[in-house]
Amino acid sequence: MRKVIIIPARYGSTRFPGKPLALLWNKPIIQHVYEKAIASGIKEVCVATDDERIFKTVENFGGKALYTSKDHTCGTERVAEASNILSLHEKDIIINLQGDQPLFPPEYFSLLIKPLLFSNQISMATLATPITSLKDLENPNKVKVVLDKEGNALYFSRAPIPYFRPPGKEPVYLKHIGVYAYRKGFLDKFIKLPHGDLEQAEKLEQLRALEYGYKIAVTIVPQDIPEVDTPEDLEYIKNLKRSQI
Numbered sequence: 001m002r003k004v005i006i007i008p009a010r011y012g013s014t015r016f017p018g019k020p021l022a023l024l025w026n027k028p029i030i031q032h033v034y035e036k037a038i039a040s041g042i043k044e045v046c047v048a049t050d051d052e053r054i055f056k057t058v059e060n061f062g063g064k065a066l067y068t069s070k071d072h073t074c075g076t077e078r079v080a081e082a083s084n085i086l087s088l089h090e091k092d093i094i095i096n097l098q099g100d101q102p103l104f105p106p107e108y109f110s111l112l113i114k115p116l117l118f119s120n121q122i123s124m125a126t127l128a129t130p131i132t133s134l135k136d137l138e139n140p141n142k143v144k145v146v147l148d149k150e151g152n153a154l155y156f157s158r159a160p161i162p163y164f165r166p167p168g169k170e171p172v173y174l175k176h177i178g179v180y181a182y183r184k185g186f187l188d189k190f191i192k193l194p195h196g197d198l199e200q201a202e203k204l205e206q207l208r209a210l211e212y213g214y215k216i217a218v219t220i221v222p223q224d225i226p227e228v229d230t231p232e233d234l235e236y237i238k239n240l241k242r243s244q245i
Helices: 029-039 052-060 075-085 108-118 134-138 184-190 197-202 207-211 231-238
Strands: 003-009 044-049 065-067 093-096 124-130 144-147 153-157 174-183 216-220
Touching (some): 003 075, 044 052, 093 184, 153 207, 153 216, 174 184, 197 207
Antiparallel strands (some): 124 174, 144 153
């Protein structure tokens, strides 16, 4: 069974064009992401892109890149195409690592894939972390998730969930971290499913899996991971101490 980290990367981000190539501490963001993936110990890592500039940048720092179609509407479709180019088997495990997570802790990769290694009933796995601020709880860009007793996702939402009605013990709110692991066989099924009603309402692709009855295992990790969605996010990360990386 192969384990592969695939990093989808495109140049034309609406909120931050050219984001993968923006410099962070004298390296492009995509290089930071790639190096975090390599540090996980997983031997196969590649960037899937439709852009020559990104492709050449990855090759120049010694990474592996694959050309994928310009017609994909999301990173998951790009990852699926890359998995076919790599001739992955249906039981192989794919990690879809977003190209805007230059601070992703390498030790989180083993935590992410652990549920898939221990159960064939799990189709997909992801991460979450406790929310510690009201600002994040109320921010629709910070996706929340609620779990069942076995640690599987019940629902993802941009709204604060679950609703807390006193008295009683206030719940622990969880922020979803947008990284995924799945077997190749499930990924092939997933991209062929029609978009779900909840998925389209919340604009959250992972809800498609839940709507069609597939389980998503969620591992809770202690530390949130800053992402680069906008130039302002990049400036925030630049101001972090290098010791935090």
